[in-house]
Amino acid sequence: MRDEYRADLVQVNRLLVWMADAVRSAMARATNALLKADQTDAEEVIARDAEVNALYRLVEDKVYDLCARQAPVASDLRLVLTALHLAADLERMGDLAEHVAKTALRRHPGVAVPEPLVETFEQMGVVADRIAGKISRAISTSDVVAAGQLDRDDDEMDRLHTSLFTTMFGPAWSEGTEAAVDSALLGRFYERYADHAVNAGRHVVFLVTGEALDSRPE
C-alpha cells in the first residue's frame, strides 16, 4: 500500500515537471513572438496551451484517484492536495503566456511592443524564464532552496512592471494610446506570471518539506 502510494506520488511529480517545463517554454516562445513579431512562435504557444490544460486534468484525476484509493490521513491529504494548487498555478501561467502570444498575433506583422519598452519586456522575459526554471528544477530535484527565494525575482519583475508605467506616463512618450494599452496589459501578464510562480514555489516547498512558507501574497 505504502509503495503504491509512493509510486502514485512519483507519477504526480512527473506530470508537474512536464507542466512546469511546458509553461516555461511557452513564455519563452511568447516573449520571442512578442519582440520579433514571430507568427509561428505565437501560434505554437496558443496551440500548445491545450496540452498544458490536459496535463492539469491528468494531475487532478491522478490526485482524486490517489485520495480515493489510499484515503490519506490529514497531513498526507493536505500534502497531496497541495499538488492540485501547484498544478492550478502552473496552468494559469500557461494561460498568461498564451495571452502574450495572442497580443503578439493581434499586432502581427507589426510589433506590439513600442521601441522605448523593448528592453523592459526583454528583461521581463528573462526574469519569467529564470523563475519558471527554478520551479521546474525544484519539482524535479526536490532542491527547494531556489524556489524559496523567488520573492526576490518577483520584486525584480515588479520593478520592471512599475518602470513600464513611468515610461508610458512620462513626457517623452509619443507612441500613442494603443501601444500604451497593449503594453499595460502585457506588463500585467508578465507580472501575474511571476505572482503565480511565487505561489507555485510556495506549494513546491510545502510539497517537499511539509513546511509552509508565509501565506501567499495579495
Place this chain on the structure above:
Amino acid sequence: MRDEYRADLVQVNRLLVWMADAVRSAMARATNALLKADQTDAEEVIARDAEVNALYRLVEDKVYDLCARQAPVASDLRLVLTALHLAADLERMGDLAEHVAKTALRRHPGVAVPEPLVETFEQMGVVADRIAGKISRAISTSDVVAAGQLDRDDDEMDRLHTSLFTTMFGPAWSEGTEAAVDSALLGRFYERYADHAVNAGRHVVFLVTGEALDSRPE
C-alpha cells in the same frame, strides 16, 4: 457518520454563501468608489478583502478536515473538492474588486474613469452584481438554473469590455494615455471577475447536481 458528513457539508455551504455575498458587495462598493471617487468605500473594500481570504482558508480547513475524518469515496471526494475550486474562484473575485478599489484610490480625489467611459463601467458594475447575485442564490438555495446560464451575462461583459477599446482607440479619444491605461486595466478586472464567476457557477452546478457542465473557458 452520514449525518455528520451532511452537517459538515452544510457548514461548508454556509461559508461559501458568505464568501459569495462578500465578493458581490465588494465589487458593488468598488464600482461606487470608482465612479464617485468615494475614498471610504475604496478603503473599506481593501480592508475587508482580508475577511474574504480568511473565509477561503476556513473552507480549506473544513474540507481537509472533512476528507480526513470521513474518507469520502471517489465521487464524493470530487464533489467535496469542488467546494475548494469554488472558494478559490470567489477569493479571486474578491481580489479583483480590491484591484478596482485600489485604482479608484490611486486617482483620488480625481475620478479614474474618464467621462466617455463612465456609462460602460456603470454597466460593467451592473453585470458584475447580477452575476455575483446569481451565484450567491445558487449556493444558498441549490437552484442552479440561473448559475447554469451565466455564459450569457459573461457575453454581455465581454461586449462591454470590447466596447472600451473601440472608444479608446477611436478618433474622438482625447483623454490621454494615463486614462486609457487605467481604463484598460479596470476593464480587465471586471472581465476577469465575470470569468471567475462563470467558473464558480460551473462548480456550483456540479456541487448541486453532481453533473459537470462543459469544461471551463480559456
